[in-house]
Amino acid sequence: MFFFILWGKKAIRRRMGYVADFCPVCRGPRRFQLSRVAMASHVFYIPLREEMAIAHHRICNDCGVQLKANLDAYESISKRRADIEALRKQTYPRLLDICAERFRIENKAAPVPDTLTAEERVALIKQSIMLMSQVVEQRFSSTRLDKETWLALLGTVIVVFLTRQVTESIAPDLVRPVFMTLLVGGAMVTLWTFATASRRFITRKVVPPLSNSLKPLQPTPSEINAILSELKSMRYKIGSKLRSEDLLNAIRAL
Numbered sequence: 001m002f003f004f005i006l007w008g009k010k011a012i013r014r015r016m017g018y019v020a021d022f023c024p025v026c027r028g029p030r031r032f033q034l035s036r037v038a039m040a041s042h043v044f045y046i047p048l049r050e051e052m053a054i055a056h057h058r059i060c061n062d063c064g065v066q067l068k069a070n071l072d073a074y075e076s077i078s079k080r081r082a083d084i085e086a087l088r089k090q091t092y093p094r095l096l097d098i099c100a101e102r103f104r105i106e107n108k109a110a111p112v113p114d115t116l117t118a119e120e121r122v123a124l125i126k127q128s129i130m131l132m133s134q135v136v137e138q139r140f141s142s143t144r145l146d147k148e149t150w151l152a153l154l155g156t157v158i159v160v161f162l163t164r165q166v167t168e169s170i171a172p173d174l175v176r177p178v179f180m181t182l183l184v185g186g187a188m189v190t191l192w193t194f195a196t197a198s199r200r201f202i203t204r205k206v207v208p209p210l211s212n213s214l215k216p217l218q219p220t221p222s223e224i225n226a227i228l229s230e231l232k233s234m235r236y237k238i239g240s241k242l243r244s245e246d247l248l249n250a251i252r253a254l
Contacts, residue, residue, distance in 0.1 A: 013037050013057075017077040020088035022099045025063045025131050025213045027106050029095060031084055032058035034069055034077055063209030065131045066138070073098070106216075121217055126227050128213040132206050133231065133238040139201055140237050146200060152193040156186025202241050210242075211250035221248055 016034040023030040037055040058069040061081075074091050088095055096103065105120060116124070145153070160182045167175045224244045232239030 016056075017079045018061075018081055018087060019058065019069075019074050019077055019091040020084055020095060021058060021067075021069075021073075021092060022095065022102060023060045023063065023065065023067075024102075025065045025128050025209055026060060027213060027216065029084055029088055030063075031061045031081065031087055032067075032069070033061060034058050063132070063213070064135050064205060065209075066134055067131075116217075121219075122223065125214060125217055125219050125223060128210060129227055129231070129238065129242075132210045132213075133236050136202070136206060136238040136241060137236070139205070140198065140241075144197075145194065146197045148200065149190065149193045149197055152186075152190040156183075156190055160186060198241055202243075203246065206238070206242060207246055207250050211247060211254060214247070215251050215254045219248075219251070224248060 014036045016036050019032050019034050020029055021032050022028070023032075035057045037057060056069040056071055057066050059066045075093060076091050078087055078090055082090065105116070105124070160179065163182055164175060164179050167178050171178075221244060224247060228239050228242060228244055230239070
């Protein structure tokens, strides 16, 4: 008799609380959720012993971008989701002084983007897209089913099951053809829903914060296309999944 034990180490994330910090995508002070990432020994993926932290991350509560966190910068960590001004005073009172130069650039861009140099504009546009690229890479690092795909799958199972029960009682000879028709139809709907999941994610989670970020800079179609083409050639998923027309239309609608 053999007994197999699955053990090893894995990275685990622990939520630490909230801090205020500058978000380069939102272009201002924002509330971040602070997390501690550490390696832990596990047996059958159940953590047993946590070792020292290997990284600290902060995730913006508004746009969802994940950035590295420097714990030494914060005076404290809040356990509750306070408003941004109260959180700044409690956790990072020197934020406005530390990021004074970045705020100066943002203040130039907000009213009149033409006051920025060409290098500053392109750098800020590319930075926002690169930061949101992290969100895209994380989402598509593994296969996931979104809400619509799960609903299509569940709906297919329920409809096929209930219809079969009804058909058996009123038209037993039609059970097989009706069952196969509904099964194939449901499978096609589920596959289509799964195939369009990436576009739904980009439209809902990437385009809105990115369009808000780029609105003050008023990027041109050629600038957006050039950056996305470059990222696509570098095999960043955002380069192929984000449509420039969707982003530009969202910017114009703001």
